[in-house]
Amino acid sequence: MITFGILSQLAALFFTLLSMGLLLAGLGRNNVRLVESGKRGLLSALAATTLASIALAYLFLTDNFQVEYVASYSDRALPIFYKATAFWAGQKGSLLFWAWVLSLFIGLVIFSNRKEPDDRNTPYVYLVMAGTLSFFLFLLCVISNPFDTLNFMPRDGQGLNPMLQNPGMIFHPPTLFLGYIGFTVPFAYAIAAMITGSSDASWIRKTRVWNVLSWVFLSIGIILGGQWAYVELGWGGYWAWDPVENASFIPWLVSTAFIHTAIIQERRGVMKVWNMVLVQLTFILCIFGTYLVRSGILQSVHDFGATGLGGYFLLFLIVITVGGVYLLAESYSEFKTPGSVESYLSRESTFLFNNVILLALAFATLLGTVFPILSEVVTGNKITVGQPFFNQVNTPLFLLLILLTGICPLIGWRKATVSNLRRNFLFPGIVALLSGIVMVAFGIRQTYALLAFVLAAFVGGTIIQEYVTAILSRKKLTGESSPGAAVKILWKMRRRYGGHIVHFGLAMMVVGIAASSAYKLEKQATLKQGETMTIGDFTLEYEGFRQYEKYNRTIYAARLGVFRDGKRIDEMEAERRYYVNAKQPTTEVAIRSTLAQDLYVTMPGIGQGNEITLKVAINPLLIWIWFGSGLMVVGGVLAIIPSRRRES
Amino acid sequence: MEIAILVVISIALFIYTLWPSFKVAEPLIVELDLRQRRRRLLEQEKKHNLKAIKDIDFELATGKISEADHEELKMLYSLKAAEAIEAEKRLADESSDA
Numbered sequence: 001m002i003t004f005g006i007l008s009q010l011a012a013l014f015f016t017l018l019s020m021g022l023l024l025a026g027l028g029r030n031n032v033r034l035v036e037s038g039k040r041g042l043l044s045a046l047a048a049t050t051l052a053s054i055a056l057a058y059l060f061l062t063d064n065f066q067v068e069y070v071a072s073y074s075d076r077a078l079p080i081f082y083k084a085t086a087f088w089a090g091q092k093g094s095l096l097f098w099a100w101v102l103s104l105f106i107g108l109v110i111f112s113n114r115k116e117p118d119d120r121n122t123p124y125v126y127l128v129m130a131g132t133l134s135f136f137l138f139l140l141c142v143i144s145n146p147f148d149t150l151n152f153m154p155r156d157g158q159g160l161n162p163m164l165q166n167p168g169m170i171f172h173p174p175t176l177f178l179g180y181i182g183f184t185v186p187f188a189y190a191i192a193a194m195i196t197g198s199s200d201a202s203w204i205r206k207t208r209v210w211n212v213l214s215w216v217f218l219s220i221g222i223i224l225g226g227q228w229a230y231v232e233l234g235w236g237g238y239w240a241w242d243p244v245e246n247a248s249f250i251p252w253l254v255s256t257a258f259i260h261t262a263i264i265q266e267r268r269g270v271m272k273v274w275n276m277v278l279v280q281l282t283f284i285l286c287i288f289g290t291y292l293v294r295s296g297i298l299q300s301v302h303d304f305g306a307t308g309l310g311g312y313f314l315l316f317l318i319v320i321t322v323g324g325v326y327l328l329a330e331s332y333s334e335f336k337t338p339g340s341v342e343s344y345l346s347r348e349s350t351f352l353f354n355n356v357i358l359l360a361l362a363f364a365t366l367l368g369t370v371f372p373i374l375s376e377v378v379t380g381n382k383i384t385v386g387q388p389f390f391n392q393v394n395t396p397l398f399l400l401l402i403l404l405t406g407i408c409p410l411i412g413w414r415k416a417t418v419s420n421l422r423r424n425f426l427f428p429g430i431v432a433l434l435s436g437i438v439m440v441a442f443g444i445r446q447t448y449a450l451l452a453f454v455l456a457a458f459v460g461g462t463i464i465q466e467y468v469t470a471i472l473s474r475k476k477l478t479g480e481s482s483p484g485a486a487v488k489i490l491w492k493m494r495r496r497y498g499g500h501i502v503h504f505g506l507a508m509m510v511v512g513i514a515a516s517s518a519y520k521l522e523k524q525a526t527l528k529q530g531e532t533m534t535i536g537d538f539t540l541e542y543e544g545f546r547q548y549e550k551y552n553r554t555i556y557a558a559r560l561g562v563f564r565d566g567k568r569i570d571e572m573e574a575e576r577r578y579y580v581n582a583k584q585p586t587t588e589v590a591i592r593s594t595l596a597q598d599l600y601v602t603m604p605g606i607g608q609g610n611e612i613t614l615k616v617a618i619n620p621l622l623i624w625i626w627f628g629s630g631l632m633v634v635g636g637v638l639a640i641i642p643s644r645r646r647e648s
Numbered sequence: 649m650e651i652a653i654l655v656v657i658s659i660a661l662f663i664y665t666l667w668p669s670f671k672v673a674e675p676l677i678v679e680l681d682l683r684q685r686r687r688r689l690l691e692q693e694k695k696h697n698l699k700a701i702k703d704i705d706f707e708l709a710t711g712k713i714s715e716a717d718h719e720e721l722k723m724l725y726s727l728k729a730a731e732a733i734e735a736e737k738r739l740a741d742e743s744s745d746a
Binding site: 001003004007008015018019022026028029030031032033034035036037040041043044050118119120200208230262267268274297392410411412414415416417420423424469470473563 | 650652653654657658661662664665666667668669670671672673674675676678688692696699700704707710711712713714717721727
């Protein structure tokens, strides 16, 4: 199976290069048959990458530790589902996963275009995607082959990092990759449009689903990463502005900006150059994110070449950046649109402001992420930029963004007047003001937290007003019942209301983030059996201790009774786990989640006579972050469900 | 055995890939002449302006713009759309004359 895997990768590279040759020949000779062959070549590459992926999965499932990658990320005791997911636990498997998903996406693009005749754009679209695929296949075949073997057969593997043995980690990397890779499609269409000078919005329309879908996957990936950090790492938070987190967050910000301005181009036929810039930037940042994480440069600039990938990724980045800038400069006159925005009081201008803020956030985050690298290059010393920098710079920008999220739906396209604004702002303004008064009355004094709550209420008020107005109008027109009108509006105008749901989810997240950051309580105590500790309204009693074996680990668990106002309301179990092949024990967090707060317990130590050290936190409204992010995903999916009417 | 299977699959894929290129060649690109390009641009211009009229009607219905602004914008977009339609007609007449 090892040779099978290696040859499959080589076959995939061969078919991709063949396909590029055929597509170029099709363009050069003006022959649609050659283009058709080129597309088939890409489907053959999909078949070959699928075979290579099956081969690697098989090697993991059959514990073939002669393969260095399998020996590094698996062992005999590893539960079967983690064996399957160990596929993407390391660099080499991740690259194969990239190549496979990209070839799958190319196949889906070919499938979705099957009814349309090939025009002058399509060969370029497939060429760009094939070029990207060939880059990853080249890395797999030449630099970082997951089928490389050891010259001996180890009795067992080194096992998977215990922190990665978490359900969140099964889905987090693939969803993130799906997001990154998905942006190859709009990028390819944009490049093709620039080459052929097709300045209309057809590339935006064709790639809208891909844009939003990739954004949804990227969002899910980021959320799952945060959730994994929260339940697995045991420090009580979900986001630490870690470079790996930032690497996915930066393209998310830019792609969010692109999704908004793409709407303007679709509706108004303006901002064509800006959209070209944004889509290229999104793709470049996706590759840059992968480069940051996979090149080793984050550890130290001196590790840049350690993985063997750094130089190749850098070269690829230079090629796509220089190529993109050159094409944009060449086609600038075709895409330039004079007199874009009619009034500063219009939805277009709020979209522009939102773009400015999103890009400022992306730039600040990028700067903070690469600053240690830059400082090491310039001074020889690595100066790390910590959480305070990101919080200080990004929090006000985020608050401005939330304000715009609320304002935007209240302003019409093209032109609005002050009197319209006054009328439309009345209800959300009152909601925001009242919520501010209530917050102050409840003792909320932290400026940023208070602002966040008020702005979230403003966004919520805006969306509720929009929805209720639409329901009332529909009822008046059709005579439908309120629930009937509510459902029909949601379905018939799902693109618009999908967006509103995303914004509502964002407002919920803001509330959760503000509350859990500003009003978190923490306490640490060492307890003997029968002793108690108190935090906030809760009292925890150490009731019992047990030790047992499960799968590939030995578990030490402390049972804790949870009391409130002297009444036993729940029971929690905090654990320490010793995994086979792991050098250090890990803590398993116990969480009691309600809408109001999370009671978060970790057990950093076990002493003599099963005396335990507990670290307990109360995170107010934290679950709102997960609910809000779930709503964002639901809204995104709703917005891309195709309309039959439109298709016909 | 595995290698043999892979070789067979690869040969099959190779034939599948090249099959269309052995068929009689057909042109891919029908180059648009200047007139066709102009027609396409006018079509886009017309669509954008008609869509813009729909948009401002909706904005008026939902109270986002005033009646005066609605009137002014509607006039502007109607004129632009009419110009595009007129130019399209002229272009069609020129083509039929030619």
